[in-house]
Amino acid sequence: MTYEVLSRVEAMADDLFTEGVEADRLGRLADESAKKMKEAGLIRMLQPKEHGGLEVHPREFAETVMRMASLNPSAGWVHGIVGVHPWQLAFADPKVQQEVWGEDQDTWLASPYMPGGMCVPVDGGYRLSGRWSFSSGTDHCDWAFLGAWLADADGQMTMPPTGLHVIIPRTDYEIVEDSWDVVGLRGTGSKDLIIKDVFVPEHRVMDAAEVMDGTAVRKYGRTETLYLMPWSNMFPLGITSATIGICEGLLYHANEYQRERISPTGAPMKDDPYTMYAVGEATARLRSARDSLLANVDRMWDLVDAGRTPTFEQRAQGRLTQVNAAWQAVQAIDAVYARCGGNALRMDKPMQRFWRDAHAGLHHGIHVPGTTFHAASLANLGVDPQGPLRMMI
16 A cells, blocks of 8 residues: 555645635535545546556545545545445446546546436336435536436336446536535535436446445456455445544544643643543544444455455444444544533634534434444344345445
């Protein structure tokens, strides 16, 4: 691991922080941030080399996302989400890879994967209509991965339901400009998308189940360890890394604030043993969250690199680790922020923005612990979970 991209991030740290304030005001990523991210190669970290990508180890990707998010939460979040899409496109049909990257290898793809529309089969492909929410970074993307359900000729969902991942150009969808007025992660510009009866050729559609269970990449014939990693390990990685990075950013600003702060008793806060103990405990908890996420990536990489296919139980344990890491990180910084006093609530101080953004990170569907923890526990008992318990695992 060379960490060249991380070094470029460090070199522009001050600008990225300032642009994070601008992103929060704009309700989308600042244009200058997107430009810097392209120049630094952030979104090409997991992209295949034949299309100008870097094919870095996913741990390096995760650590770079964390650092980005600690400086500029919105940019880190966009990096974590948009940065994973080239990984999946690497085992899509070569025709769509050429359509996306043929003229510009820095072309970005948005999402979301949550099914928001129906694909009706027609000659040569499908007709697609629907509405999707939470398309992070979409203002700076020219294509999108969108989740959809397979429908019959009458437009009714087939049973049992079949999920699809549709790759679609920006010319085929509308971005709803006023659809992202939120309390946290405002600068991600995660707006709604609308599609009205658009034709999608067959080569731009992937079977969601095959993507998630690894069938798709093996059909494509890729042999690189990076692309044989489970989808359930790779897709959530950027989101959880961004959430942890945001928490690390809050801790940094809290420490800067406490450094010169005077307590209500008139003594320096650094002389208050109760506050210092609480901050130390929270710091250790945040560090543990970071380390557990990175160790999880390494563990899965080593397994795949040895030629083994991760079992459902192993994938479920990996997801449990990811979800737990995010919650542990946010709960840790709650203990820190609550001990920074009333002035920490002021909008001209950065802590409130990082606090809002960290909590918004927990609202993403991949951080909902219920079904993931349930499925992991059943798998440990030798039970093979079915239905919704297998979602995103």
